[in-house]
Amino acid sequence: MEKSGLVATKSGRVKLPALILLSLISAIFIIVFFQTNKKSKMQTTGSVKGILKNKQGMPVADAAVMIKEGSHEFNDMASVSNGQGEFFVSGIVIPGRYVLQIEHSSGTTVKEINVQSNDTLIVINL
Amino acid sequence: MKSKSISERNGNGHSHVETLTENPSYGQTNPSFAQNFMKETSAYPELSETEVEDVEGVSILRPGEGDKEVFSKLETESAENETSFEETGFDMPGAETDLMDAFYASYPELITKMQTEAKEVIIGADNRVRIFNTTVYPWRAICSLRITAKDNSQWIGTGWLVAPRTVITAGHCVFMHDHGGWAKSIEVIPGLNDATKPFGSGVSANLRSVTGWTTSKNRDFDYGAIILPASYRPGDRTGYFGFGVKTDAYLMSSVLNLSGYPGDKRTFRNGDQQWFMALKPKSVSSRVIRYDIDTMGGQSGAPVWVKVGDVRTCVGIHTNGHLSGNSATRIVTPVFNNIQLWKNQGL
Numbered sequence: 001m002e003k004s005g006l007v008a009t010k011s012g013r014v015k016l017p018a019l020i021l022l023s024l025i026s027a028i029f030i031i032v033f034f035q036t037n038k039k040s041k042m043q044t045t046g047s048v049k050g051i052l053k054n055k056q057g058m059p060v061a062d063a064a065v066m067i068k069e070g071s072h073e074f075n076d077m078a079s080v081s082n083g084q085g086e087f088f089v090s091g092i093v094i095p096g097r098y099v100l101q102i103e104h105s106s107g108t109t110v111k112e113i114n115v116q117s118n119d120t121l122i123v124i125n126l
Numbered sequence: 127m128k129s130k131s132i133s134e135r136n137g138n139g140h141s142h143v144e145t146l147t148e149n150p151s152y153g154q155t156n157p158s159f160a161q162n163f164m165k166e167t168s169a170y171p172e173l174s175e176t177e178v179e180d181v182e183g184v185s186i187l188r189p190g191e192g193d194k195e196v197f198s199k200l201e202t203e204s205a206e207n208e209t210s211f212e213e214t215g216f217d218m219p220g221a222e223t224d225l226m227d228a229f230y231a232s233y234p235e236l237i238t239k240m241q242t243e244a245k246e247v248i249i250g251a252d253n254r255v256r257i258f259n260t261t262v263y264p265w266r267a268i269c270s271l272r273i274t275a276k277d278n279s280q281w282i283g284t285g286w287l288v289a290p291r292t293v294i295t296a297g298h299c300v301f302m303h304d305h306g307g308w309a310k311s312i313e314v315i316p317g318l319n320d321a322t323k324p325f326g327s328g329v330s331a332n333l334r335s336v337t338g339w340t341t342s343k344n345r346d347f348d349y350g351a352i353i354l355p356a357s358y359r360p361g362d363r364t365g366y367f368g369f370g371v372k373t374d375a376y377l378m379s380s381v382l383n384l385s386g387y388p389g390d391k392r393t394f395r396n397g398d399q400q401w402f403m404a405l406k407p408k409s410v411s412s413r414v415i416r417y418d419i420d421t422m423g424g425q426s427g428a429p430v431w432v433k434v435g436d437v438r439t440c441v442g443i444h445t446n447g448h449l450s451g452n453s454a455t456r457i458v459t460p461v462f463n464n465i466q467l468w469k470n471q472g473l
Contacts, residue, residue, distance in 0.1 A: 045343065047304030064282065064389035066423020073345070073448040075298050077273075078389030078423035080280035088279050090304050101422070103392050 047090040048115050050122035052081050052102065059085025060126055063104035070098040094118060102126065192338030192347045193460035195467065198300070198308040198331060213288070213466060215368035215438050217263040254420050257385060257400040260317035261324045264438055266364040268429060269293055270318040270387040270398045271352075276306020282398065284386035285314060286429040286440065288369060290361035291354040292472025294465055295427030296445045296455070297339035300350035307340070308333055312352055316360045318387065321397040328358030334468050346413035348445045349455045351468040361472075367429055369440040371462050377410045377432075377441060384419045384444055384454075386428030398424070408451045413458065415442045416451035423447075430454045 052060040065087040066078040072093035079087040092098060095116045102109040102124065109126050257265045271283040271293075281302075285295035293314050301308055308331070315327040330352050338347025354360070372380070385402035392398050408416045415430065421444060430442035442454030455461065 045303075064392045064424065066389040067447065068422070069449060070447070073446050073453070075296070076421055076423055076426040076445060076447045076452070077296075077298065078282045078392075080282060082278075082280065086279075088305070090281075090302060091298055101390055103390055108390070 042095075044094050044118070045091060046094050046118040047088050047092070048094070048118065048120045048122060050087050050089065050113075050124060052085040052087060052104070053123065053125050054106075055125070057125075059083065060104055061085060063087070063102050063126075065089070065100055065102050067092070068099045068101040068110065071096045074098065089113075089115070089122070094120075100124070192336060192342065192344065193464060194337040195464055196335055196337055196340050198333035213369050213462075213469070215264070215267075215288075215366055217365040217436075254388075254391075254401040254403045256391070257402055258319075260319040260400050263365045264367065264431075265385060265400055265402075266317035266325065267361070267366050268317070268385055268387075268400060269360075270315040270400075271295060271299060271427065272313040272315070273299055274310045274312070275302050276308065276310050278310070279305050282387065282389055282392070282424040283426045284424065284428040284444070285352060286427075287316065287361045287364060287366035288440075288465060289366055289469040289472040290359040291356070292361070292366075292469050293352040293354065294367075294369075294429070294440075294443060294468070295350055295352060296443055297335045297348040297350040298445065299427045300333040300352065301335045301340050303343055314352060314354060314360070316364050318398050318400070320393050320399060325360045325363055326358070328354045328360065330354050334464075334471075336464060345446065346455065349443045349461060349464075351465070351472075353468065353472050367431060367438055367440045369457055369462065369465055371457060371459055372432070372439070372441050374410050377407055377415060380407075380432045380441075381405065382407055382415070382417055382419065382441070383431050383433060383438075384417075384421065384425075384428055386421070386425035386444065388422035389424035390422045392424070410456065413456050415454045415456050417453070419452060421447055421452045 050065065052063055052065070054060050059081075061081055061083045063081045064078045065081065066076075067074045067089065070092070074093075075091040077090065079089065081087040089098065089100065092115065095114075097112065097114050099110060099112045102111070104126055106126060109124070111124050113122050115122075260266055260268075267287045269285045269287065271285050273281040273283055275281065281299070283295060283299040285293035285299070288294050299309070300312070311329050311331045312333070313327050313329045315323050316325040317323075332353040332355075333350060334353065335350035336347050338344045339350065381404050383402070383404045385400055387398040388401055391401055403419045405417055405419050408418060410416070417430075421428070425444055428444040429440045430444055431438050431440040433439075440457065442456050444452070444454045446453045457465070
């Protein structure tokens with residue numbers, strides 16, 4: 001039995017209006033949608049800067065820095081550190097977790113980094 | 127490796143298959159392959175039907191604009207329109223013997239051994255093979271790239287010759303969104319072997335890519351090119367790769383060869399080494415080929431090719447790494463057309 005948009009049982013007793021029920025479901029859907037969308041929009045691609053230092057705290061130049069593993073897909077380039085020991089990890093999804101491999105004059109160093117924002121500065125002591 | 131089922135539809139499902147007319151000038155050594163060879167032309171450039179990354183800073187282009195060519199310089203160079211979807215490579219006969227390192231002249235037995243080890247076949251999982259002799263084809267047509275970005279940051283990558291002066295590579299090797307856009311300069315070193323540059327090197331800032339990469343930052347359009355100066359024509363001596371559009375089924379049944387200059391094999395301050403591996407792909411999509419071939423930073427832009435007899439055809443440009451599979455930008459019709467255009471600019 002249906003009357004003026006109201007949902008009724010067989011016994012004729014009226015339950016919640018269909019419109020209110022529909023509104024509730026829509027509200028929940030919209031909240032979930034915007035929460036999900038907000039979460040995904042917080043993710044971005046970018047580049048972060050790092051500095052390589054040796055045991056004496058001096059910058060390490062000409063080292064090759066590359067991503068070995070990552071929580072997201074990454075470009076397969078390698079950055080070469082400059083005279084100030086500066087390097088970049090570029091084209092990565094932020095936030096994300098990445099394992100860097102560094103080839104330098106003293107050998108190979110592997111470091112895991114957790115990048116939370118574009119302005120993260122990574123300092124690696126070799 | 128467990129293989130995935132192959133979709134009978136390619137990309138957006140609007141593909142059609144037609145028989146390629148055999149061109150005797152291609153010099154196919156396997157007639158049965160040539161006779162049965164099929165090529166596929168699909169409506170790939172429909173960006174609306176491809177995935178767009180859900181990240182900030184990505185703008186959506188109108189359908190079909192993704193493969194629009196863009197330049198690092200303002201001048202426009204004319205080029206002929208081509209209709210073929212298979213472009214043959216070129217191996218310079220006789221160059222191999224002339225360009226052997228003096229070391230190999232002293233130890234000729236090593237040449238046979240190294241060439242045997244470096245055959246383009248399926249090799250064991252996670253095993254890269256070093257190319258010791260980079261003066262033979264096709265290894266000499268693969269180039270180490272030393273990239274200086276606009277902000278003066280330094281990078282290493284890989285590229286491959288398709289013409290005397292045209293090097294194909296990843297879009298992110300020529301245009302770096304987070305480092306000033308177009309690279310300031312790129313040194314191209316064909317066949318680099320530690321400190322040895324058997325074909326010298328050339329520096330260029332004459333770069334190419336497409337709007338799908340430079341504007342949209344879309345991984346599906348991550349490809350580009352370097353046009354070397356007229357004074358440096360390494361492809362005349364090294365030969366160069368062919369490239370072509372292949373179907374899903376063809377790719378899934380093929381062994382993919384990949385060789386480049388990984389940063390983890392770098393000789394500190396003494397150059398780079400070329401390393402090779404081959405495997406069948408894990409999957410193919412309308413714009414990307416995925417595989418378990420081991421790669422490391424520095425191999426961006428490396429050629430991904432199939433070999434049938436003496437014919438080598440590049441089908442992808444290596445760009446990305448990930449635990450779920452490393453990947454290449456697939457050469458589909460619009461990509462093919464742009465590579466063809468850029469090839470003509472480097473003749």
